[in-house]
Amino acid sequence: MNTKFQPAIEARKDIDFGLDADFPKYWNAGDAFKTRIMDALQLSFPDGERYFISSVRAFRDRITDPKLQHDVKEFTMQEAQHGIAHTKFNDLLAAQGMPMETILNELKEYIKRDQNKYSDEFNLALTAAYEHFTALLAETFFSRKEVSAGIHPKMRAMLAWHAIEEMEHRSVAFNVMKNVAKVGYIKRCLAMIIATRHTTKVMFDYADVLLKTDGYNWFQRRMMFMKNLNWMYGRKGILSSMLPKLLMYFRPSFHPEDIPVIHNYGEWVRVYDSTGNPHEACDALLAAAY
Template sequence: MNNRISDPDRIIPRENIDFGLDASIPRYWYANDPYKTRVMDGMQLYFPEGERYFITCVRPFREQISDPILAKHVKDFTRQEGQHGIAHTHFNQLLRDQGMPVDEMLSMQKKRNNFWLTRFSQEFNLALTGAFEHFTALLAEGFFTRKQVMDGADPRVKALFAWHAIEEMEHKAVVFNVMSTVAKVSYFKRSAAMIYATLEMTRETYRSTDLLLKADGFSWLERKRMFFAHLPWMYGRNGVFSSFSGMILAYLKPGFHPDDIPVVHNYPDWIQAYERTGDPGQACDALIAAAY
């Protein structure tokens, strides 16, 4: 058995969490900044369909899993992803109510997912899932290890993203373990999937942000000005994406495993606060308080 698969309780599904998401959330909930808000809105908009794609890609290999701990991890991973889909579907309805083209964007995503599922092998779809899971496992690194990053964000939306980021870290190795110990995906295929996923993620981040800002009524020139003005926030020395670019590249190393990257230093603070209160808002506050 792969010695990385050892703790049967490393993944904790937390279900039916109430974040208090409602119409009182400001349109530009991230420090009253349209661009930052729509980057995050565009990212989360695709989570429900993305989670379904991930579960679909793992499903063909579940019957081949002989290790009981890995089988439990896959089950708990599926439960966590299901809850993420429910919470972000709720948030998507708030975006619809703002007049955002949610259904149009989800339709494009479904077509893209279906293209991958029908044109690529089961192994490559699993490798793509592993690559996308590596990205989401680094969300906490980009947004919650430094206090100033989420300054001014609505506390309810911030709590939603913090919970999602925490659980992505917990199950960060599941798909990789299925990919390496069950599907026997080669290093070349794993690396190719990561390169492809990186290009897709980058392209989609800009496209979805632009679509949402266009729906807000911003002109083409205004949107381009916003994009260039926010490049330091995204890719500067302390940018939210550049802060973990090295960890993305680490995925391409032979012998890499997701557990080579430790969980963020303030992960225990979220866990302890949530176990004590059952409140994702208070848990998020503890996470931020322990940030650098």
């Protein structure tokens, strides 16, 4: 039995991060590439969250464990709130002139294709893999101060809230996959390979679309990519730093709770519970970061 600390799942509703028309275009250190890479990652969240919910709920009638039933309910509520918040941000991107209708329609078709192509069990395995990836983003961006130092405070607060809740529900899809759907090791690993490929493809392809819409030509976009290789893949890169724990997923005995929640998790919860303010909670999270 896993004895590591796993926090309770709590859906925090109707949080206002103050994202409005005055929000800066390049909110990540004023850097176009760093901003658009993260824009491209997050723009898939609303439809992705709905996919995750539907993949897990496909098995809810087969869940008999009361705790898992409760966790699925809370997971669903958290993911729904994430979708709402990121939809609002996608609306800001549209207001900036980004081709969001085209992009989001493509993503919907992309997800619909997978839902029709794969079995319920494999869609659930993909969801568990995506959930592992997103839970690791919490440690990537919020365990060390310097990683999110250049991110605009309003966006940083939203990402911190999302990251906290990803850690809280990181085991739900995995537990349904393993204990209810009875997905085996090979299928679980294959799903992680596909999910990793899909995530990186969406992130880089749509970052390129956004940058092109911004007016950067092909050569300028390639130079941006080269300039930011260390930021992405260096010793402390945002992607390379995730790799060791991403690969842990391929251990036959792996469980998401084998990886401790980030050391400063409790500071975010403590301050948010006492103030209801996601910005103050984010400040506390970062104050306790390395």
